[in-house]
Amino acid sequence: MKLTTRLLKARKNIALVAHDHLKDSLLNWCKTNKTHLANHDLCGTGTTGTLIKNETGLNVQAMLSGPMGGDQQIGALIAEGKIDILIFFWDPLNAVPHDPDVKALLRLATVWNIPVATNPATANALVQSSLFTNEVLIDIPDYQQYLADRVK
Ligand SMILES: O=C(CO)COP(=O)(O)O
DSSP: EEEEEEEEEEEEEEEEOOOOGGHHHHHHHHHHHHHHHTTSSSOOOOOHHHHHHHHHOOOEEEEEGGGGGGGHHHHHHHTTOOOOEEEEEOOOOOTTTTTHHHHHHHHEEEEEEEETSHHHHHHHHHHHSSSGGGGGEEEEEEEEHHHHHHHH
């Protein structure tokens, strides 16, 4: 796959998602890192986003709840280059009904090479990284080239 680059601006679009057993963990992480998060545009799946908004006062755009399509909405935004960082505390110990959507979200985050944290240790590393406060270039698939190759 030929690559091109995408500039992630200093002010990021950050998606926040947590499965039910990990919602307290993500909520606590958001409270601890509220001042960092306040510098960015936040969205989240329905329940996670609403809980964070209510409990931290941060402005979080809540999409649909995960099992109702929220993971897919965030995945689509990633594919469109509208999400810069994904923080997704997914549950490795409990099955969820929408496992295909979870996989799809994680897959698209990998395809489009955005920084992803799936646990608090990595989320801490991300928030302390210069990419959290500065603009950064990431490599992404060259979609125009990809399409041109497929249609010639
Ligand atoms: O299920 C989720 C992610 O897969 C999260 O959805 P909620 O935030 O609505 O609980």
